[in-house]
Amino acid sequence: MINCHYRLQSPKRIGLDFVEEEETEDTVVVRPTYLSICAADERYYQGKRDPKVLSKKLPMCLIHEAVGEVLKDPRGQFKPGTKVVLIPNTPLEHDEVVKENYLRSSKFRASGFDGFMQSLVLMNRDRIIPYENVSDRIAVLFELMSVTMNAIEHFNQYSHLKKQTIGVWGCGNVGYVTSLILKKIFPNAKIVVMGTNANKLHYFQFADETYLVTDLPEDFSVDHAFECVGGSGAESAINQMIDVINPQGSIALMGVSENLVGINTRMVLEKGITLLGNSRSGYEDFEAAIKFLENHPETIEYFEKIISKEVVVHSIADMTTAFDLDSSVDFKTIMKWEI
């Protein structure tokens, strides 16, 4: 079938390419309904990646957070109209030990190959999961939730049992979703959020405490920490975590940094801190995210709050409007895909 791929050709320039794609018995044709812009997409769009990376990866369709409706499934497993969340991680092999999102051979949408900015998306049948009883604009956040689910699973596996205080550094999208989910999964723990933007911290009313990173109380400490900062702020955030964490606590790293990060390894050793690397998510994490929302429908109104803008997309100009807007909003920009 002929498909329209809306690809970032060069920073801030999106163009339309027609691609003849082959449908197989294993592929399901999905019409995207909502797409959500992630900081990683925004970095590509703004040209804030290494020029060598840009020249290697572009042109490429952006967006790895999306939901859609099934149009056609040659095997009839998914009926037309079924609402599905699209999984961006695409494993090429199975490993008994290593999770699909850590396999070096796995491909990822809008990173290793075209993302979801397409008129229709051909998905392998094991890369879509049906959902119901939740609006599409909330469902488009499942990918973000799944990333937190992946980190929490890892955290549960490797952190010690004392979880009285959990600190979350970062008041952006990942920090918000992670602290909200932690609050529900660990109802007995005190969830404390640290950020640099007082305005954004106001959104975190569900947390037990919030602090500007410059205003931490003198005797402040946490049993464990989640780093949701990334970028240039990651270094000072991680070092602050190392300073305030109790011995043998774990630090779950979730933020992506373009540059190498210098951290106080002496104190990591002295305190016996466990550093946990986390990246992306796989099928099971999406399932966990969907189940989380089923079990905690009261969180829907909280997730609504991080949808800062919704842009209805009828043209390439609408897409650039969405990306331009996204750089100035507090949280997320989502696109209602009507092109």
Add this chain to the structure above:
Amino acid sequence: MIYAEILAGGIGRRMGNSDIPKQFLMLGTKPIIIHTLEQFLLVPEIAKVLVGCPKDWMGYMSDLVLKYIGTNEKIVIIEGGKDRNGTIMNGCHYIEENFGIGKKDILITHDAVRPFVDYRILTDNIKAAQKYDAVDTIIPATDTIVESLDGKVLSSVPIREYLYQGQTPQTFNIKELVEIYNSLTEDEKKILTDACKMFVIKNKKVGFVRGAEYNLKVTTMHDLKLANAILEVGLQDD
């Protein structure tokens, strides 16, 4: 019910040196008409997709469907008519004989040689057909359109702001379409080659949806070269 008819009745004289009708020429790895057909098959709301093609090419068309798509109960190949409207009316007759025509039944007609039609344009047509008697797919005119009645000098230069270029799909309430067509004289039928025009002349409401520049009509060798140039043949996952 929602029906579609792909109009492949013509034998494509404009394409010049090819003996095969233009809708059967290759675009990427498949014939043009197969690409067009595939887009219609992706819309679950469409119950049947008729393909009106020249009588001598019906077997060939069946072979193409079998080869590139396989058995598909949605596809019906019917004989085209003497002209465009004749092909559309053959489609209406087929629907009447086999399913009967309901008051709200619609027919989405489309040029076989517009393979870049997409899901959005098709579903917009379906939505608009709920509101209007007929629906046209159009784009704003980019070139200045001029009129010359004698073929020598300009008789008028209409204001471009009000001018659009018609594409397909064109979508009709089937019952109304049949009634209007049957009310025309033979002379009127010769002049009214565009089915939407029949509705306009009969004071029916013809709505429109936004087409796309890329929804191009492959009518010349140049068009075919262009279409092949813009189509990238990709793997399933790129």
